[in-house]
Amino acid sequence: MSDTPPPAPTVVEAGITEIAPGVWVIPDRRVPLVPNVGVIVGDEAVLVVDAGMGPENGGRVLAAAKEKARGKPLFLTVTHFHPEHGFGAQAFRDEATIVYNAAQRDELEDKGAGYVELFRTFGPAVAEALEGVELVEPHEVYEGDRTELDLGGRTVQLLTWGVAHTRSDQVVFLPDERILFTGDLVEERIFPIYPYFPPDDADVDGALWIAVLRRLEELDPAVVVPGHGAIGDVSVITVAREFHEQLRDGTRRLAAEGLDADEVVARLEPDLLALHPDWEQPEWIGFGIRSFHAREDG
Numbered sequence: 001m002s003d004t005p006p007p008a009p010t011v012v013e014a015g016i017t018e019i020a021p022g023v024w025v026i027p028d029r030r031v032p033l034v035p036n037v038g039v040i041v042g043d044e045a046v047l048v049v050d051a052g053m054g055p056e057n058g059g060r061v062l063a064a065a066k067e068k069a070r071g072k073p074l075f076l077t078v079t080h081f082h083p084e085h086g087f088g089a090q091a092f093r094d095e096a097t098i099v100y101n102a103a104q105r106d107e108l109e110d111k112g113a114g115y116v117e118l119f120r121t122f123g124p125a126v127a128e129a130l131e132g133v134e135l136v137e138p139h140e141v142y143e144g145d146r147t148e149l150d151l152g153g154r155t156v157q158l159l160t161w162g163v164a165h166t167r168s169d170q171v172v173f174l175p176d177e178r179i180l181f182t183g184d185l186v187e188e189r190i191f192p193i194y195p196y197f198p199p200d201d202a203d204v205d206g207a208l209w210i211a212v213l214r215r216l217e218e219l220d221p222a223v224v225v226p227g228h229g230a231i232g233d234v235s236v237i238t239v240a241r242e243f244h245e246q247l248r249d250g251t252r253r254l255a256a257e258g259l260d261a262d263e264v265v266a267r268l269e270p271d272l273l274a275l276h277p278d279w280e281q282p283e284w285i286g287f288g289i290r291s292f293h294a295r296e297d298g
């Protein structure tokens, strides 16, 4: 981590961009702890994908969605429970139908308060964004690995495969337009976020994550909106998967030589940095190595 305080994690709704007819993205501007937010407009209803962090950001996303909705009912879903994706949901509590998968509802219940406390230590701008935050229950949950929302002339699939980046990641897929919102399962030109914080949270699983990324590639999306970073095509997923495989293979090889986690980080991190000199947030490499190493140890 650098000594410079990070920029404020503010969603700038004025940047909203139409990536396909009726499909809008509020871009993250590559600001850490700001997600790419989706606003998907149907003839009868509008689905918002991710809410930003804290009540003010949630309010900004809500305002942008209402402008596109022109009075149509709103739905909100969240790709996973992490603060910058889900902790603006309170702005939607009385304004939208909030839909999560059941595992995500449970994970929020288990970890949400702890993540508020953790993120409050990330500097004054993040603490300010979290001022007044309330964790809200979804209005609806679905069991199993999928549900569909009919927005009127437009079907949207909510798909989940269980543990990967978190215990309950979910993607949003528009099968007709082949547009995929991945949340933090995929990031572009950013080292993948491995929230490996034992004993509080060690649910991230790189091997399962790789398997999920293969499933996402098989959806054959034409447009991929990552959790953070630039919108691209399916190659954004492939590049991310290949990085996880480098992380896995390197960690396994060195662990098999008997190196402990610290030693593997010292040996492998420079190689991975050299392979991706223009990627951001290198601090996550070590967490990824430690996560794989812990699972190698069984």
Ligand SMILES: [Zn+2]
Residues within 6 Å of the ligand: 080, 082, 165, 184, 193
């Ligand atoms: Zn995340």
